[in-house]
Amino acid sequence: GENVEQHPSTLSVQEGDSAVIKCTYSDSASNYFPWYKQELGKRPQLIIDIRSNVGEKKDQRIAVTLNKTAKHFSLHITETQPEDSAVYFCAASINNDMRFGAGTRLTVKP
Amino acid sequence: ETGVTQSPTHLIKTRGQQVTLRCSSQSGHNTVSWYQQALGQGPQFIFQYYREEENGRGNFPPRFSGLQFPNYSSELNVNALELDDSALYLCASSFLAQGSEQFFGPGTRLTVL
Numbered sequence: 001g002e003n004v005e006q007h008p009s010t011l012s013v014q015e016g017d018s019a020v021i022k023c024t025y026s027d028s029a030s031n032y033f034p035w036y037k038q039e040l041g042k043r044p045q046l047i048i049d050i051r052s053n054v055g056e057k058k059d060q061r062i063a064v065t066l067n068k069t070a071k072h073f074s075l076h077i078t079e080t081q082p083e084d085s086a087v088y089f090c091a092a093s094i095n096n097d098m099r100f101g102a103g104t105r106l107t108v109k110p
Numbered sequence: 111e112t113g114v115t116q117s118p119t120h121l122i123k124t125r126g127q128q129v130t131l132r133c134s135s136q137s138g139h140n141t142v143s144w145y146q147q148a149l150g151q152g153p154q155f156i157f158q159y160y161r162e163e164e165n166g167r168g169n170f171p172p173r174f175s176g177l178q179f180p181n182y183s184s185e186l187n188v189n190a191l192e193l194d195d196s197a198l199y200l201c202a203s204s205f206l207a208q209g210s211e212q213f214f215g216p217g218t219r220l221t222v223l
Binding site: 001004006032034036042043044045046049089091095096097098099100101102103 | 169
């Protein structure tokens with residue numbers, strides 16, 4: 001089955017800096033790649049997603065890139081703010097089976 | 111917040127017991143997926159229900175079973191509870207079974223003693 005690896009497991013940045021989280025997947029048939037943000041004690045919230053026919057997608061301060069050849073995708077957050085502090089999960093989906101990475105705990109220091 | 115709801119919020123059971131968790135999907139969604147999230151880990155796919163039938167399953171034993179009702183709400187049943195079943199159980203609803211945005215409910219925190 002699909003295996004998703006996510007790095008780093010923890011990331012600390014200064015407010016205003018950029019943050020990058022990277023994921024790799026194993027199954028080239030994966031065709032949908034969402035990113036979720038989960039604050040402590042809350043549900044995962046979809047922040048951005050990308051499909052396999054697109055290489056890059058941007059939404060304000062958040063962008064995702066996908067390299068199908070290398071089977072990796074990345075989340076980029078620019079101009080980070082303290083409220084960006086949370087655990088971020090990447091996922092890769094084949095048909096109806098969505099596999100998540102282990103998560104990255106992002107801390108943005110004011 | 112999404113329109114996905116789950117009940118109960120918290121639950122404490124003992125080993126060997128059975129539990130039923132419930133999920134109401136967001137209006138307009140016909141697919142419900144269930145996930146187990148252990149502390150400090152990412153959600154693990156249990157199974158998905160689409161049009162009242164199981165539509166895919168992760169690496170979970172048969173004692174994890176489910177149902178979907180005509181209104182697209184869903185239940186997750188776990189028999190013969192084990193200590194390792196202690197986790198946050200999340201359901202997520204979507205409009206399509208494949209490759210579409212999934213919106214999570216708040217989860218049910220299950221503790222098995």
